[in-house]
Amino acid sequence: MLNKRANIVGIIVLSAFFSCSDESTVSEETKQESHLEMQNIGMDLPLNEFVTWVAAKENDLTKTKEISELNYRLSYMPKECLAYIETKNTEYSKELFEEARTHYDGMTYFNLRIELKGGSGELLKYNLNSGQQYNDRITYMSFKMQKDVFLVQDKDTLYPGLFHFERIYEVAPYATVMMAFDNEKFNPEEEFTIVYDDKLFNKGYIKYNYSTKQLIDLPNISGV
């Protein structure tokens, strides 16, 4: 009886040691798994699932930077996703979808969302010093912010060819801008970093790194 107990205790101890030996090893494995997912370019997904896949945090095309009370989330938007958003309220047809997709040819699109953590109230009214500052912030996002966002590849710096502040006329704890970089001026298949020098809330440089082939190692879209 004692022998049996000793064996059981031994097994428990050993299994406990193995399972919890090093948490960093576990997280490393998890990282590797998610990296392998990224390499799974042979995967076929229907369009709506592809859109979900692109937005999923673990696939790392959407990157969030948490700085104090704010989240800065940059999302890569493949043209298929943009075409999906453009056509989702109409009855699906291949021609319509293809036409929408071609609208987005030649550029690489990203969405940058600045969000107040815990989200209540309007982002642009957060920590306001004066009414004028609110107007200054809107002006900044509409016209000046595009000079504070740039893409760095090797030693080249590229400013967005398209930049649009999505103005929402309601109380929202976030603000979104869409930007696009000209594919002829950088190589989307090679490593690059998108930098935002935040002058809205004075947080300084915020960087998002996309590794080589990250934008092309995507699942195939089936049924389109």
Added chain:
Amino acid sequence: MLKKILNVCGIVCLVLLSLFVYHNYFQKKVAYVDIPKVFNAFEMKKELQEKFKKTAIVRKRVVDSLEFDLQLLSRKLQADQKNQALMSEFDMKREYYFKQKNQIEEDNAAMSNQYDKQILERMSQYMVDYGKENNYDLILGADGNGTVMYANEIMNISEDVSKYVNDKYKGVE
């Protein structure tokens, strides 16, 4: 004999189990960071320091140019001390020079404060992230001012933190 060995094994296992439980549930994970070391190696600090230097140089050039003008005018005035028009021009330029100089000093100080704030805020955020991701209960900041009087070097995680903080800043992490 076999029984004895198994008994000893059982006791050893129990001791190990107790140690394991103690280690995981009762012992707090504590480490310390050499703040100046991490701060000085922080890429954001290096970049903003460079940006500050460049801006300060450009601003200094403006003041230097005003100062040079003033010196020229001063020499002219020494040669022609009774020239009232020159005197009033000199007074006006001298006033403008001091105004600009003060303004630039204030702007530089404000810029430096803003950058310091940004760097410290970001470094603090990344340290919190590091602590959470690596399950620390407490990370102490050693800055040579007596916050940490002594700690075993094995508890110094500055190298790891420095790498983490820089990867996070570069957007790689």
